[in-house]
Amino acid sequence: MTLSKIWVYAEALDGEVASTTLEILTMARELADTVECVYAGDDGDDIAEVLGSYGCETIHQTGDLDGALVGVPVSAAVAAAVEAGDGPDAILLGTSYDGRDVAARLSVGLDRPVITNVVALEVDGDTLVGTEPIFGGTTDVKTKFTGEGPYIALVRPKSVAAEPSDGAAADVEDLDVPDPGSSGGATVVERHLEESSGPKLDEAAVVVSGGRGMGDADNYEMVEKLAKLLKGAAGASRAIVDAGWVPYSYQVGQTGKVVKPDLYIAAGISGATQHLVGMKGSKNIIAINKDPEAPIFGIADLGIVGDVHKVMPQLIEALSNR
């Protein structure tokens, strides 16, 4: 059984489609006869080929939103389409800042529940069942929508590998955006992009992350050095992001980025469930921590019980000399 139609909330920045969007399209193709996208913007033509090649047949674009945060206008536009009878059986969104906003507003607009943190979806009769990991990924819960659709689900990044189909470029159609009324008004006045060099954290083949065990903010430099030597990206535990050592964009975990590199090196990270849920899908894990009881050793392929202040400089020197 498949559903008849699924809409995927597509996210893109300057014409580059988010990897999570392509992953969700890959999932959606298995669940529905027709897969279409909702897109906040007026440059749908620029992404029509990419989205089409992952199975999207039509892009419903809102047009320029004049800097409005997307939650209110996009959810209102989708709700209006559903009320007009043009809506889908299910709407899938990525677990991102904007995806959550749209899903949350839409759930109130349609009076439908949202299933969140989904890593897998299956069709059961005419409804959907989502799988969500809880307790740091030690337990899987399956949740079924029991009421009327459309069903709304927030899918975690990296839940499946994105695989193109042989679809043609998607059609682009305009989606009417109703007047937001009193709910509108939150407007972006300026965007700030962080400078970053090297591969992206959630796409890198190697990720080196530091935690509280690094001692203080200055020592984080060792993490960046090692990441650079391995042509990887530098990441961080929530503890040192909260402490202000590195920006939030470095954070790996339940809050933060989900990473699945070939190699993950955890330096001075004890392995709170918060962190494990964001990196336990890595192919290989090396952990360095002075506490032999640290939970990170329970999932590491190679665990070094030792002082990061000794092991890291030795490792960096050995690699620098090669």
Add this chain to the structure above:
Amino acid sequence: MPVMNVVVCVKQIPDPADPGALDPETKTLKRDVKLILDESDSYGVEMALQLVDAAGEGEVRLVSMAPNNERSGLSTALAMGAASAVLVSDPALLGSDSLTTAKVLAAAIKDSEPDLVIAGSESSDGYTGTVPEQIAAVLGLPSVTAAKSISVDGDTLKVERQTDTGHDDVECPMPCVISVTAGVVEPRYPSFKGIMAAKSKPVDEKTAADLGFGADQVGWAGAGQEIVDITAAPQREAGEVIEDDGEAYQRIVAFLEQMKVI
């Protein structure tokens, strides 16, 4: 001086260091352990206290929801300096999904007519991350999620909103709902004086029915979703753990060579 009344949504959760388990019978978190204030919410409480201080007049009111009359987490936030609390406590709320939770919290917030509602971006236990925006939608208010800093400029809030690639400067008219990220401010520790004062601060306890909800609208009955299966997820096997004897870095180098990373 303008008056600034802020409602902060707070959740009382099992200690994340000992997260407990799902009760296979009720399919909800076992909450027989002592509950604490979700650390994610302590940032919202602190932010609210600072904004009220800056305004010079106003107060911070807490709103929380629990299936039993649990208060220990509220006490922490009251001890930090919040003036009062509304606790929606009702066994019927057990199993409520995020939409129902937002409807109930919105109903509890409404009468206070706050200038601002603050919540954490996501709870540490359920981490749906949708409730603040759902509350805003139920109340018909504008909202900004994932705020990493907030300042007030007349009737407008200026917010730095976290993005995947940096941050956006966002302006939002009040009243509105803001969700804050961890680290937005450094939460204060309750003082002894604060802890003592908290004991006499008013906690207004309400049931779902007090707020106009029927038993079929909340809890499992109102959820529109049902847990059909709970299974242990496949776990990684632990590999080799060695003690650093001064040469352990060579084992890492060998591992990297074997992986052909170097």
